[in-house]
Amino acid sequence: MDTRTVALTRDSIQEREALLERAGQEWADMFHSHSGARYAWDGIADFDEDLLVLESPDGKLLGALSFCTRNGDEKNIYVSRIGVILKRRGYGKRLMQEVSxxxxxxxxxxxxxxxxxxxxxxxxxxxxxxxxxDPHQLDYTFTPDEAKAFAERPLEIPAPGGRAS
Incomplete structure (x- = not known):
């Protein structure tokens, strides 16, 4: 069972400021060498977008995903930034499943x-x-049906220190 939690933050500036402070404390030693922590930080810091934050059972920040809709395209949600602090643990998939x-x-x-x-x-x-x-900056998509199918798909959770099979 996946005991990691995903929280949605929309318009609370105070909540975002508190998350930035937590990220600064928890990820202080990662910012200069870890792109996932930087992308997650940037997502938290973008107060104009909605935010998903992934936490461990003990409350540690594991990653973040910022998203929005764009004027003129209400048929899609745009994922702007996604970052996780550990790769190959299912954190990015978990965030993508929630936005799906x-x-x-x-x-x-x-x-x-x-x-x-x-x-x-x-x-x-x-x-x-x-x-x-644009062939120089390819974007990736799910149709509404694909987003729904991914949202409903059971995710394999990697064992600590390993990958899902």
Missing amino acids: RIAAAGSQGIVALPTDEGRLLFRGIGMRTRPGG
Whole structure:
């Protein structure tokens, strides 16, 4: 059973400021050498977007995902930033599954503009590149049906120190 929790933050500036302070304390030794911590921090710091935060059972911050809808495209949720502090533990998948649930509830698709690390995650969960997109900055998508299917799919949880089979 996955005991990690995902919390959604929308408009609370105080909540965001408290999360930034926690991230600064918990991730202080990671910021200069860890891109996942930096992306998560940037997502928390973007007060204009909605935020998902992943926490361990003991309350440690494991990652964050920021997302929004864009004027003129209410059919999709855009994932702006996603970052996790440990790779290959299912943290990114867990965040993507939660944003997929939100998209499915609104009959929306998902568009993600990835970093090099993000490409691996998005391909790994079955997202495809959007046809006709900029070939220099490919974005990855789920249709509304694909977002719903991913939201409902059981995730394999890796054992501590390992990968899911």
